[in-house]
Amino acid sequence: MTRNRKLLTAATAALAVAAIAITTTAYAQDTDPTQNPIVDTNSGPVRGTDSGTVRTYQGIPYAAPPTGDLRWQPPKKAEPWTQPLDATKSGKPCVQPTDQPIAIPGGEEDCLTLNVTSPTKGDNKKPVIVWIHGGSFTYGDGASYGAEKLATRGDAVVVTINYRLGAFGFLSHPDLKNADNLGLRDQQAALKWVRANASAFGGDNRNVTIMGESGGGYSICGHLAAPKSAGLFDKAIIHSAGCVGSADASMTREQAEKNGEDFAERLDCTDVACMRAKDSETILTAAESGHEGYRPFHGTKTLPLSPSEAIESGRINEVPVLHGSNHDEENGRLAGEELATGTPLTEDDYRKRMRETFGDDAEAVMAEYPVSDYASPSNALGAAQTDANWSTHSYDTQKALAKHVPVYAFDIAEPNAPWFNGMPRPSFTIGTGHMQELAYFYDNALFEKRDGDQERLSDALIDYWSRFVHSSDMNERGLPKWKQFKHHRPYTQKLVADLDAIGRTDYATEHHYDFWKSLNR
Known part of the structure; x- marks a missing residue:
């Protein structure tokens, strides 16, 4: 497994x-x-x-x-x-x-x-x-x-x-x-x-x-x-x-x-x-x-x-490839665990989970993702697991692809993505977890209906994506510029509902890429 x-x-x-x-x-x-x-x-x-x-x-x-x-x-x-x-x-x-x-x-x-x-x-x-x-x-x-x-x-x-x-x-x-x-x-x-x-x-x-x-x-x-x-x-x-x-x-x-x-x-x-x-x-x-x-x-x-x-x-x-992931992929899973147990994750739980997940690397990971840097132990654990299991592989994929084909890279980082229909919200902020971005592109009964800010991001994402579909380019009139990801000059577009905040993000630093590569995981 x-x-x-x-x-x-x-x-x-x-x-x-x-x-x-x-x-x-x-x-x-x-x-x-x-x-x-x-x-x-x-x-x-x-x-x-x-x-x-x-x-x-x-x-x-x-x-x-x-x-x-x-x-x-x-x-x-x-x-x-x-x-x-x-x-x-x-x-x-x-x-x-x-x-x-x-x-x-x-x-x-x-x-x-x-x-x-x-x-x-x-x-x-x-x-x-x-x-x-x-x-x-x-x-x-x-x-x-x-x-x-x-x-x-x-x-x-x-x-x-x-x-x-x-x-x-x-x-x-x-x-x-x-x-x-x-x-x-x-x-x-x-x-x-x-x-x-x-x-x-x-x-x-x-x-x-x-x-x-x-x-x-x-x-x-x-x-x-x-x-x-x-x-x-x-x-x-x-x-x-x-x-x-x-x-x-x-x-x-x-x-x-x-x-x-x-x-x-x-x-x-x-x-x-x-x-x-x-x-x-x-x-x-x-x-x-x-x-x-x-x-x-x-x-x-x-x-x-x-x-x-x-x-x-x-x-x-x-x-040409448009490739990316969500900023908080693992947070939805952690929300499900909290709702199943009825108890928010504590700092002791965070340390226990870190040791279970990362074994001999746990102390180094906890030093890289201290609870004090995050709004909750769940957010700290979610960030570490997201970067280990998703973000690092995404960045590796983009770097490898960019040697051979045109690549555009994205990080969907909206703090308030549509939530799952009929499900209570957990005690911590989810951000954009695994599969939550799909609610911006499709109408699916799994998700709550989009609110005003979410509708605005939905418009922007579809405009960007359709520009790529039509022309292999990501630059849509009225939206912030989006450059290609080059192997020697990486560029990742951060996507949020505040259109003025859309733009380049230092993806490798944001997701601790060098740290994870140093562990040879």
């Missing part, structure tokens, strides 16, 4: 108590039922909805159902159809455990669908954003991310996708000859669909940006390294995923096969036929849940090199 995944498990378990259920219809539009535009795709016509500002097409199959003999097989082409497909409702989420607040209930194996949101106004040939959701490669779906604001303000066609999760998408076993990073291969199939069909929805199929957060961001690390992803996208936006240095980016094939053998043993199976005969609930029971079980594995045809090795050596698909 990697440290990042360990650190998130307790938080998500606590959040599950308070968070509301997310449904795949979280952003259903109130539309005139007579307004059902039909678009022809290369598989057949689809009928969507028109709200007056966007047209949405949901639940479009981009591959055949991976069921029966197709379980643990590469994605196959969807069977074509002739009558208009009802694309007014989202498809089913992929099978997943339901023990976390980011889980989507009601999953099925027949889930390889995508959703398209396209502005009704403006010219055709709009850039295309393909959103790859996070969830530790085990949870989530595309339909939960309502893309109307991103599409209209960003003047872009937004595609959100499902891909196989957990044991269905990232299982490896010596007897499963074709089960090579199937979740990534699903994403590749979706990107091929976008290249073939984007123009029918007003998109420019020669200007496709892949965008993802956490597990979705690590997926993009994989696509930068995957030879068969070459030519499927033109730009990449990565949130909260250190492609270089983070064990969460991938595991070895040997690790994955050992996990697969353990999984088969829990199924009481000695051959593939037995494994395929099990129903999805039995598969879920035998598979690991939480945040540590599944991720891409390298040493295969799909992913010959780890993302870290590929990026550092320059053997990548060369596209």
Whole structure:
């Protein structure tokens, strides 16, 4: 189990108590039922909805159902159809455990669908954003991310996708000859669909940006390294995923096969036929849940090199990259722990946790992050764990990428990010924790609605991001200038709701980069 995944498990378990259920219809539009535009795709016509500002097409199959003999097989082409497909409702989420607040209930194996949101106004040939959701490669779906604001303000066609999760998408076993990073291969199939069909929805199929957060961001690390992803996208936006240095980016094939053998043993199976005969609930029971079980594995045809090795050596698909993380990634997890116990962290707790987390380095870390420098012991612990587990890997990734491709780097540091729906706030200030920035880009039932300041930052972020999507540049009229991150001249943009405070931050100093590198962790 990697440290990042360990650190998130307790938080998500606590959040599950308070968070509301997310449904795949979280952003259903109130539309005139007579307004059902039909678009022809290369598989057949689809009928969507028109709200007056966007047209949405949901639940479009981009591959055949991976069921029966197709379980643990590469994605196959969807069977074509002739009558208009009802694309007014989202498809089913992929099978997943339901023990976390980011889980989507009601999953099925027949889930390889995508959703398209396209502005009704403006010219055709709009850039295309393909959103790859996070969830530790085990949870989530595309339909939960309502893309109307991103599409209209960003003047872009937004595609959100499902891909196989957990044991269905990232299982490896010596007897499963074709089960090579199937979740990534699903994403590749979706990107091929976008290249073939984007123009029918007003998109420019020669200007496709892949965008993802956490597990979705690590997926993009994989696509930068995957030879068969070459030519499927033109730009990449990565949130909260250190492609270089983070064990969460991938595991070895040997690790994955050992996990697969353990999984088969829990199924009481000695051959593939037995494994395929099990129903999805039995598969879920035998598979690991939480945040540590599944991720891409390298040493295969799909992913010959780890993302870290590929990026550092320059053997990548060369596209411009927008990359960054949140200033306070670990604070949400610590909030979940506090709400679960009902007791704020004390200074004694802080010292105990530091020793548990950092072992022989604990004294040095506590000297670098003294409680007296922070508003609370939780803030001090959160800063140390954020910098160790996220910020250092982000900076390493940006430095490595910048040797080969244009890079823009960000640190989302708003002190008051949207909080989780139905969940009390903890005793300490969260800032912007893991995945909280998503509330600025999408409408998702997991988060509270944006207030005025948050709406202003949402506008700025979408304006910056859409500028990159349109032109590979970050400089949007009316917003502070944003320079490229150069390996020899790093530049990181600090992003907050006070637009006058947006600008360059000394990221390495702010996140104690030299200290962490000196520990050789």
